[in-house]
Amino acid sequence: xxxxxxxxxxxxxxxxxxxxGLDIMESGLLNLDLGxxxxxxxxxxxxxxxxIKGGGATFGFMEISNFAHHVETLLDEMRQGDxxxxxxxxxxxxxxxxxxxxxxxxxxxxxxxxxxxDELEIDLAKMLGSDASPDPADVTEAAADAASESPGAPxxxxxxxxxxxxxxxxxxxxxxxxxxxxxxxxxxxxRSIGASKLLLGEFDPEECHVAWQMxxxxxxxxxxxxxxxxxxxxxxxxxxxxxxxxxxxxPPAEVVKESTEDTVTPPPKPAAKKASKSSSSSQDGGSxxxxxxxxxxxxxxxxxxxxxQSMLSRFNSDFDFTQxxxxxxxxxxxxxxxxxxxxxxxxxxxxxxxxxxSRFPRLVRDTGxxxxxxxxxxxxxxxTELDKTVLEKIGDPLVHLVRNSLDHGLExxxxxxxxxxxxxxxxxxxxxxxxxxxxxxxxxxGAGINKDRVLAKARERGIVGPDEILSDEKINNLIFxxxxxxxxxxxxxxxxxxxxxxxxxNIGDLGGTVSVKSETGVGSTFTIRLPxxxxxxxxxxxxxxxxxxxxxxISIVETIQTNDEKVNEIVGKSExxxxxxxxxxxxxxxxxxxxxxDSTRIDDGLLVVAEANGHRVGIxxxxxxxxxxxxxxxxxxxxxxxxxxxxxxxxxxxxxALILDVPGLIQLFYERNADVQNNVHQVA
Amino acid sequence: MTVALRKEEExxxxxxxxxxxxxxxxxxxxxxxxxxxxxKVQEIKGWDTVTPIPNTPEHVLGVLNLRGAVVPIIxxxxxxxxxxxxxxxxxxxxxxxxxxxxxxxxxxLVVDAVADAxxxxxxxxxxxxxxxxxxxxxxxxxLATVGEKMVILIEVDRLIDFSDLDAAPxxxxxxxxxIAEDKGQ
Amino acid sequence: MQSVLAVDDSASIxxxxxxxxxxxxxxxxxxxxxxxxxxxxRDNDVDVVLTDINMPNLDxxxxxxxxxxxxxxxxxxxxxxxxxxxxxxxxxxxxxxxxGWIVKxxxxxxxxxxxxxxxx
Numbered sequence: 001x002x003x004x005x006x007x008x009x010x011x012x013x014x015x016x017x018x019x020x021g022l023d024i025m026e027s028g029l030l031n032l033d034l035g036x037x038x039x040x041x042x043x044x045x046x047x048x049x050x051x052i053k054g055g056g057a058t059f060g061f062m063e064i065s066n067f068a069h070h071v072e073t074l075l076d077e078m079r080q081g082d083x084x085x086x087x088x089x090x091x092x093x094x095x096x097x098x099x100x101x102x103x104x105x106x107x108x109x110x111x112x113x114x115x116x117x118d119e120l121e122i123d124l125a126k127m128l129g130s131d132a133s134p135d136p137a138d139v140t141e142a143a144a145d146a147a148s149e150s151p152g153a154p155x156x157x158x159x160x161x162x163x164x165x166x167x168x169x170x171x172x173x174x175x176x177x178x179x180x181x182x183x184x185x186x187x188x189x190x191r192s193i194g195a196s197k198l199l200l201g202e203f204d205p206e207e208c209h210v211a212w213q214m215x216x217x218x219x220x221x222x223x224x225x226x227x228x229x230x231x232x233x234x235x236x237x238x239x240x241x242x243x244x245x246x247x248x249x250x251p252p253a254e255v256v257k258e259s260t261e262d263t264v265t266p267p268p269k270p271a272a273k274k275a276s277k278s279s280s281s282s283q284d285g286g287s288x289x290x291x292x293x294x295x296x297x298x299x300x301x302x303x304x305x306x307x308x309q310s311m312l313s314r315f316n317s318d319f320d321f322t323q324x325x326x327x328x329x330x331x332x333x334x335x336x337x338x339x340x341x342x343x344x345x346x347x348x349x350x351x352x353x354x355x356x357x358s359r360f361p362r363l364v365r366d367t368g369x370x371x372x373x374x375x376x377x378x379x380x381x382x383x384t385e386l387d388k389t390v391l392e393k394i395g396d397p398l399v400h401l402v403r404n405s406l407d408h409g410l411e412x413x414x415x416x417x418x419x420x421x422x423x424x425x426x427x428x429x430x431x432x433x434x435x436x437x438x439x440x441x442x443x444x445x446g447a448g449i450n451k452d453r454v455l456a457k458a459r460e461r462g463i464v465g466p467d468e469i470l471s472d473e474k475i476n477n478l479i480f481x482x483x484x485x486x487x488x489x490x491x492x493x494x495x496x497x498x499x500x501x502x503x504x505x506n507i508g509d510l511g512g513t514v515s516v517k518s519e520t521g522v523g524s525t526f527t528i529r530l531p532x533x534x535x536x537x538x539x540x541x542x543x544x545x546x547x548x549x550x551x552x553x554i555s556i557v558e559t560i561q562t563n564d565e566k567v568n569e570i571v572g573k574s575e576x577x578x579x580x581x582x583x584x585x586x587x588x589x590x591x592x593x594x595x596x597x598d599s600t601r602i603d604d605g606l607l608v609v610a611e612a613n614g615h616r617v618g619i620x621x622x623x624x625x626x627x628x629x630x631x632x633x634x635x636x637x638x639x640x641x642x643x644x645x646x647x648x649x650x651x652x653x654x655x656x657a658l659i660l661d662v663p664g665l666i667q668l669f670y671e672r673n674a675d676v677q678n679n680v681h682q683v684a
Numbered sequence: 685m686t687v688a689l690r691k692e693e694e695x696x697x698x699x700x701x702x703x704x705x706x707x708x709x710x711x712x713x714x715x716x717x718x719x720x721x722x723x724k725v726q727e728i729k730g731w732d733t734v735t736p737i738p739n740t741p742e743h744v745l746g747v748l749n750l751r752g753a754v755v756p757i758i759x760x761x762x763x764x765x766x767x768x769x770x771x772x773x774x775x776x777x778x779x780x781x782x783x784x785x786x787x788x789x790x791x792x793l794v795v796d797a798v799a800d801a802x803x804x805x806x807x808x809x810x811x812x813x814x815x816x817x818x819x820x821x822x823x824x825x826x827l828a829t830v831g832e833k834m835v836i837l838i839e840v841d842r843l844i845d846f847s848d849l850d851a852a853p854x855x856x857x858x859x860x861x862x863i864a865e866d867k868g869q
Numbered sequence: 870m871q872s873v874l875a876v877d878d879s880a881s882i883x884x885x886x887x888x889x890x891x892x893x894x895x896x897x898x899x900x901x902x903x904x905x906x907x908x909x910x911r912d913n914d915v916d917v918v919l920t921d922i923n924m925p926n927l928d929x930x931x932x933x934x935x936x937x938x939x940x941x942x943x944x945x946x947x948x949x950x951x952x953x954x955x956x957x958x959x960x961x962x963x964x965x966x967x968x969g970w971i972v973k974x975x976x977x978x979x980x981x982x983x984x985x986x987x988x989x
Contacts, residue, residue, distance in 0.1 A: 047878065050923045231963070637753070656746075
């Protein structure tokens with residue numbers, strides 16, 4: 001039968017699923033208590049390996065399947081309690097997980113590199129003891145087959161005695177089906193025997209009390225007959241004896257050949273080549289597995305929307321003003337439907353942050369070992385959900401922050417004991433929702449940031465002027481400045497040349513911010529604040545002259561009205577105004593964007609106090625309009641990125657409004673001011 | 685995806701090999717008739733108010749909502765260094781597709797008025813002569829004579845430079861200079 | 870149309886099974902584990918059940934035992950998907966009430982012929 005199935009597409013699903021399985025194995029292995037392994041954890045690890053093995057073979061990735069088989073065997077022994085769960089065992093399993101992951105990744109290149117697998121297989125074999133002997137059952141069976149097919153007169157048929165146990169029907173194996181299948185192999189003579197128990201009183205229709213004596217004509221391979229009885233071998237007495245007849249004419253050879261071809265299993269066609277293609281394309285497109293409940297919720301909402309729509313469409317044909325209340329009601333319903341639908345659609349893209357956190361137990365364990373530091377990793381809020389794209393992109397910055405904390409934050413056990421702290425340091429990853437944002441924190445109880453050193457370094461590099469006095473908070477946040485990362489600060493682990501400024505930039509690209517609070521001797525807390533999604537943001541509409549702009553609410557601290565007297569203009573510097581105990585620069589948006597404002601006087605406008613990356617400025621606008629959620633459209637799609645602008649959106653009236661990129665805007669502002677200062681110095 | 689792209693490239697190569705013949709849409713600007721490949725034209729719409737993008741070259745008027753897409757609008761007179769005029773009733777926006785580094789972008793071009801559509805054979809099209817800098821020849825694909833008239837054919841893909849992100853646009857530099865002067869005094 | 874309930878915790882195997890059997894003209898119902906399958910089976914009849922063994926919540930053996938206690942599944946063919954090394958598992962499956970098995974890796978033709986075999 002020719003079945004046209006796109007195996008490659010399903011193989012791609014297998015790849016994605018295996019990657020998830022490997023993550024489950026990894027986190028499971030890392031959570032195992034040596035010597036007292038949790039049964040459910042062991043089972044889930046085993047299942048993941050088992051699925052990779054089974055699926056790998058099914059989709060033709062034999063190298064992966066074979067390797068996974070060894071891993072599965074070892075895991076099975078551990079799971080059954082036949083083998084203690086040792087550190088060496090777990091380490092070997094972890095290496096095997098990495099190895100399978102590499103093999104799966106290399107599928108995309110078309111070839112599976114088995115070098116590492118071959119090496120690990122030796123280790124696995126060592127641990128398993130000699131496991132090379134084949135299944136004893138296979139040996140006996142093979143031997144029996146060989147014996148029965150020993151040379152002699154050609155086989156022209158088989159004498160089969162088939163006595164099913166009475167309970168055979170309970171497994172739903174119908175003896176008649178078996179007879180039918182035998183008949184397919186060749187001419188079959190059937191005689192029923194031993195129906196002796198068919199006495200009315202004892203008759204149980206759910207039991208089988210018939211036996212058969214059969215003669216199957218033809219030179220049929222024993223294996224084929226055995227296969228038919230395979231499922232019932234434990235539920236019947238069976239004897240199969242060859243009929244040899246030297247005088248009989250030779251059985252037609254074609255019959256044998258034909259029937260063999262029917263049952264011989266062709267090896268699964270390798271799907272690797274095709275799969276590699278689809279895997280590379282899917283990396284761009286990506287797919288998402290969605291809980292069915294979320295889809296159902298969405299379908300319900302669409303249903304409601306349709307009802308609202310039909311209700312509103314009544315007003316299309318004949319409308320009189322007595323119906324205004326109903327119309328208003330309909331519109332309220334429509335806006336509720338829209339909001340709920342939007343929330344549901346967003347929910348589809350939301351995944352728990354555990355996907356990003358899951359790599360850290362391994363990373364912390366390995367890095368801690370390499371640095372000789374004792375670390376207790378705590379994951380808090382793993383079920384906090386965020387947008388898939390944000391989730392994928394937050395991984396690297398998080399890794400960097402975690403490494404940084406391990407490397408520079410946490411002290412060695414000796415140093416900790418000397419400082420009166422417990423030997424083992426605590427590193428906590430914490431995620432939670434706050435308003436429309438997700439907050440991710442990397443908290444350590446290490447030595448804290450050395451402010452004197454940071455300030456000295458910043459002065460040396462000209463990031464901070466020699467006489468500038470900075471608050472502790474500002475000093476701490478200097479570590480995010482470009483060019484701050486220094487040679488003596490960067491170890492092999494944190495990676496030379498990649499500094500915290502890159503972390504800040506990557507987070508900024510996601511529309512988020514990062515800041516740090518630190519106390520000497522007590523520890524540091526890095527706080528990442530991200531929008532829940534990249535597609536929609538909560539914005540404050542502001543007006544400058546005839547133009548409307550959107551400032552992301554995530555960046556706005558407060559909005560104040562002040563007057564010109566409270567603003568000091570410092571020659572060669574920007575204008576500053578005092579907000580409580582802090583001086584903030586005035587960023588005149590009309591000046592930055594070259595548009596005509598209603599007024600250039602600060603008295604007439606409003607200052608939107610916005611913060612990004614530890615910098616606060618007051619953005620001067622003419623007026624505040626409403627707050628609303630806006631759908632982000634990229635300017636890049638048809639034009640290009642512009643400094644200070646993160647994108648555009650379409651307002652209710654169909655016009656386009658630009659969305660301010662507050663970090664970019666502040667940077668642009670400082671750059672321009674720096675130019676101004678330079679010019680002033682040159683003039684002087 | 686890659687297959688489709690390759691086909692397009694081949695197609696483009698074929699067109700190049702066969703010359704610039706094909707259908708052209710023509711429009712008027714400052715009394716001259718210009719033509720663009722009709723295949724590049726997506727639609728023609730009336731002039732509408734745009735949202736200006738700060739710190740862009742003067743000829744980039746701003747962006748417009750085109751059925752949910754944010755599309756930049758170019759004043760073609762300014763792009764060609766021609767004198768600007770008040771927009772009138774005939775002023776239209778020709779929405780074209782530009783291809784730049786495999787990326788297709790939609791851009792609106794503001795022109796004085798739409799003129800005509802012609803089919804031009806490649807032998808009717810001559811390479812651009814040296815115009816002595818009167819019109820920037822970098823956008824000119826060729827010249828064609830239709831009856832008595834001359835039509836200047838434009839290479840749409842070269843009208844906007846999407847790439848020079850780091851190069852500070854002129855407007856921004858000027859703004860800086862102004863601020864510097866103000867503060868310096 | 871004859872219906873198959875296919876139970877496997879691996880999405881790729883589920884997809885493969887459903888693609889293959891649907892192409893062969895069966896109506897396929899999918900379940901991610903034994904518990905889900907059992908829930909479905911309580912209220913619905915199918916012609917064949919095809920189940921993996923290793924699954925969370927309720928494994929294949931448990932599912933088969935449970936199905937055989939349901940009156941409407943007493944005489945429904947139940948097939949387990951097993952790996953070639955799992956001789957013990959085959960017997961365990963049989964003891965629980967399975968009709969037979971399909972050995973992984975299987976190809977589409979094998980799957981169809983095996984399912985066809987038990988549906989008279």
